Amino acid sequence: xxxxPVILAKLASFILAVALLRAEGAHSNARWPQxxxxxxxxxxxxxxxxxxxxxxxxxxxxxxxxxxxxxSPCIWDExxxxxAYDKQxxxxxxxxxxxxxxxxxxxxxxxxxxxxxxxxxxxxxVATPASDGERIYVYFGSLGLxxxxxxxxxxxxxxxxxxxxxxGTGSSPVVDSDLVLLxxxxxxxxxxxxxxxxxxxxxxxxxxxxxxLGGPVDGYATPVIWRHDGVEEVVxxxxxxxxxxxxxDGNERWSVTAASSACSTPVIGDGRLFIATHGFGTVEGEVKxxxxxxxx
Numbered sequence: 001x002x003x004x005p006v007i008l009a010k011l012a013s014f015i016l017a018v019a020l021l022r023a024e025g026a027h028s029n030a031r032w033p034q035x036x037x038x039x040x041x042x043x044x045x046x047x048x049x050x051x052x053x054x055x056x057x058x059x060x061x062x063x064x065x066x067x068x069x070x071x072s073p074c075i076w077d078e079x080x081x082x083x084a085y086d087k088q089x090x091x092x093x094x095x096x097x098x099x100x101x102x103x104x105x106x107x108x109x110x111x112x113x114x115x116x117x118x119x120x121x122x123x124x125x126v127a128t129p130a131s132d133g134e135r136i137y138v139y140f141g142s143l144g145l146x147x148x149x150x151x152x153x154x155x156x157x158x159x160x161x162x163x164x165x166x167x168g169t170g171s172s173p174v175v176d177s178d179l180v181l182l183x184x185x186x187x188x189x190x191x192x193x194x195x196x197x198x199x200x201x202x203x204x205x206x207x208x209x210x211x212x213l214g215g216p217v218d219g220y221a222t223p224v225i226w227r228h229d230g231v232e233e234v235v236x237x238x239x240x241x242x243x244x245x246x247x248x249d250g251n252e253r254w255s256v257t258a259a260s261s262a263c264s265t266p267v268i269g270d271g272r273l274f275i276a277t278h279g280f281g282t283v284e285g286e287v288k289x290x291x292x293x294x295x296x
Contacts (some may be wrong), residue, residue, distance in 0.1 A: 030099065033171040034073040034130040038222040041268060045246060062102035067093060069125040071172075072263055075099065077129045079150060083138055085112070085125040090139045092125050096152060106152035112142040114162065130173045130180065132197060137180050139167040145182065153198035156200035161188050163218075170220030170263070176232075176247060179203060183236055184218025192223065204250035208238060222265045226273055235266050238277050242266070257287060 006027040018096040021029040036042040044050065051059050069084035080097040098105055115124040135155060138146050144160035151210040163169055172181040179194045190208040195201060208219065221237040225247065233244040233253055264276040 003207065006280065025145075026029070028230065029077045030075050031077065031133075033132070034074060034174055035222050036127040036265065039268070040222065045059050064097060064102040064104065064201065066095065068123060069093075070123045072128040072138070074129040074131055076133055076150075076185045079105070081129040081131060081138075083125040083127065083129060083140070085123050091141060092139050093144065094136070094148060094152075096136075096150070107155070108148060108152055110140070110141065110143055114142060116141040116163040116165045116168055119167040122170075123147065123187060124168070126169055128172040132175045135197065137173045137175060137197070139169075139173050139182060141165070143158070144193065145180065145200060147180075148198070155198075158195060158200040160184065164188055165218050166219065167220075169242075170222075172222045173191060174223055176225050176234075179247070181223050181234060183219065183221060183223050184210075185221075185236075185238060190219075192234070192245065192250070194234075194247075206245060206250045206252070208236075209241075220263045224266045224268060226266075226268055228271060233275060237264060237266050237277075242275050 031038065034040065034147045035161075037044075044124075053059065056063075066082065067086045069082060071083040073268035074081040074098050078099045079100050082095045082097070084093045084095060085091075086093060087110070089109070090111065090113045092112045093110075094108045096107075097103065111123055118124065124142055126141075129136050129138045131137070134149065136148050136150070138148075140146070141163045145158040147155040147157070149155055161227060164185070169184075169186070171185070174181045176195060178197055180197045181192070181194050183192050184190065184191075191205050192208055193205040194203045196203055219238050223234050223236045226233045226235050226244065231253070232247045233240065233241070234247055236243045241255050241257050244253045245251065246253055267274045
């Protein structure tokens with residue numbers, strides 16, 4: 001019998017509460033390496049028994065006070081990675097916590113005296129970290145991409161232009177093989193990019209066309225990796241179009257038009273791709289080489 005984590009983040013009081021309960025047949029290593037977990041599926045491993053009831057005073061082993069932040073926890077074995085924003089100090093932070101005790105093992109801060117324009121409920125620390133088991137990758141709109149090893153030593157940083165957003169950013173980095181993928185669908189440089197996870201050097205970068213249906217034109221979805229029919233694609237939900245790119249070189253493989261505010265990240269299950277939009281339908285003739293096992 002082993003312990004597995006269930007995470008509850010209380011943003012209003014800046015408390016991270018973690019309930020650790022026993023799970024029959026689960027592996028001792030807990031891994032939730034990116035936004036929505038392994039492959040972005042949002043599905044817990046088979047055999048995991050999770051609590052039905054938990055809260056500030058129930059099924060809690062420890063609580064740790066943290067600065068404000070909207071990132072989901074990234075978990076690799078006995079380490080939990082989070083990001084935060086210290087408004088008083090005007091800096092963004094990457095934190096590593098011990099999963100069993102809640103102790104902050106290390107904290108790395110970077111000045112953020114100028115941040116992107118935000119909605120009142122958003123944060124300069126919104127992207128969920130991603131990990132490959134050796135490094136941790138974080139994104140801040142005010143800075144760009146950062147990479148640390150598990151001891152908190154900075155491996156590289158990739159400065160990126162300050163986003164000209166309406167509500168702030170929302171997309172998180174994703175690790176696939178040797179690449180870190182990041183959607184930056186806002187001015188001044190709307191693009192989907194892939195960088196080398198060891199060096200931070202750009203491997204490929206594809207411009208993104210922003211929407212023009214009125215209202216905000218920014219995109220907030222995190223890219224997902226879709227493996228099907230012997231191919232591996234990066235699927236991205238945009239303002240007016242859902243597009244799949246080849247992981248290796250970023251070349252477009254197919255696209256479909258659908259009206260959307262581009263907030264939701266696609267979901268993959270049972271060989272199908274699901275994308276939530278606020279409008280039905282596609283444009284005749286717009287779909288090119290669309291996979292056979294797909295659903296919108």
